[in-house]
Amino acid sequence: MTAIRAYRPSDRDAVDEICVRTGASGKDATGLYSDDSLLPDIFADPYLTYQPDLAYVVDTGDHVAGYIIGVADTVAFADWYKREWLPGFTKRHPLEAAATDDEREMIRYGLSYGSRLVPELGEYPAHLHIDLLPELQGQGFGRALIRRLLAELEARGVPAVHLGVSGSNKSARAFYDRLGFHELPSSSPEGPSLGIATSAVV
Numbered sequence: 783m784t785a786i787r788a789y790r791p792s793d794r795d796a797v798d799e800i801c802v803r804t805g806a807s808g809k810d811a812t813g814l815y816s817d818d819s820l821l822p823d824i825f826a827d828p829y830l831t832y833q834p835d836l837a838y839v840v841d842t843g844d845h846v847a848g849y850i851i852g853v854a855d856t857v858a859f860a861d862w863y864k865r866e867w868l869p870g871f872t873k874r875h876p877l878e879a880a881a882t883d884d885e886r887e888m889i890r891y892g893l894s895y896g897s898r899l900v901p902e903l904g905e906y907p908a909h910l911h912i913d914l915l916p917e918l919q920g921q922g923f924g925r926a927l928i929r930r931l932l933a934e935l936e937a938r939g940v941p942a943v944h945l946g947v948s949g950s951n952k953s954a955r956a957f958y959d960r961l962g963f964h965e966l967p968s969s970s971p972e973g974p975s976l977g978i979a980t981s982a983v984v
């Protein structure tokens with residue numbers, strides 16, 4: 783039976799693959815960059831390493847096909863990322879080896895993570911990423927994953943969470959709007975950032 787459960791270290795490859803297969807504004811990003819590990823090296827693995835206790839997966843009984851990952855304190859995470867994650871990232875993805883402008887831009891994003899944090903971190907200290915393979919989409923698992931993470935954050939005393947969504951990912955935006963996320967004051971059309979209280983009923 784398909785169910786949500788806590789992340790285990792043995793799920794890491796599956797999470798990485800889902801990250802890639804949903805990494806082009808919700809669509810498959812396989813082969814988009816010369817190394818498929820680039821996206822998970824920014825958007826999944828640092829989280830799974832830093833705060834695995836805030837990661838949940840959807841397990842079909844046969845394989846893992848979706849996840850939500852988050853950090854409770856984005857400022858502390860960004861400090862850790864710069865100190866602990868960046869040295870390895872820099873070696874694994876040398877900027878000068880980028881094959882395309884898009885790849886260079888993505889590596890730059892990974893190198894500069896933490897320098898463009900939303901200004902509303904005092905009120906929205908946590909942030910999250912959520913991705914489901916197409917086989918699981920549209921069946922309520924996204925809502926259930928958000929609910930699970932909000933409940934856990936609330937239990938830890940975290941008041942609210944934020945996230946970034948690509949301006950071109952209209953489908954994800956419709957999902958967040960439906961659940962009651964609102965735009966943060968600093969949000970812009972090119973890079974919308976949304977937030978929600980952890981006490982919200984979604």
Ligand SMILES: CC(C)(COP(=O)(O)OP(=O)(O)OC[C@H]1O[C@@H](n2cnc3c(N)ncnc32)[C@H](O)[C@@H]1OP(=O)(O)O)[C@@H](O)C(=O)NCCC(=O)NCCS
Binds near residue numbers: 924948956960961
């Ligand atoms: C975006 C995503 C997380 C949503 O999860 P999901 O399981 O497909 O969504 P749910 O089935 O839980 O939908 C919850 C509500 O949002 C609505 N919704 C979801 N997608 C929608 C869409 N594209 N348009 C309009 N409403 C939508 C649903 O209708 C549902 O509302 P209802 O319960 O009142 O009917 C998932 O589709 C996904 O992983 N997509 C690919 C990766 C991605 O874009 N990730 C986000 C990156 S920021």
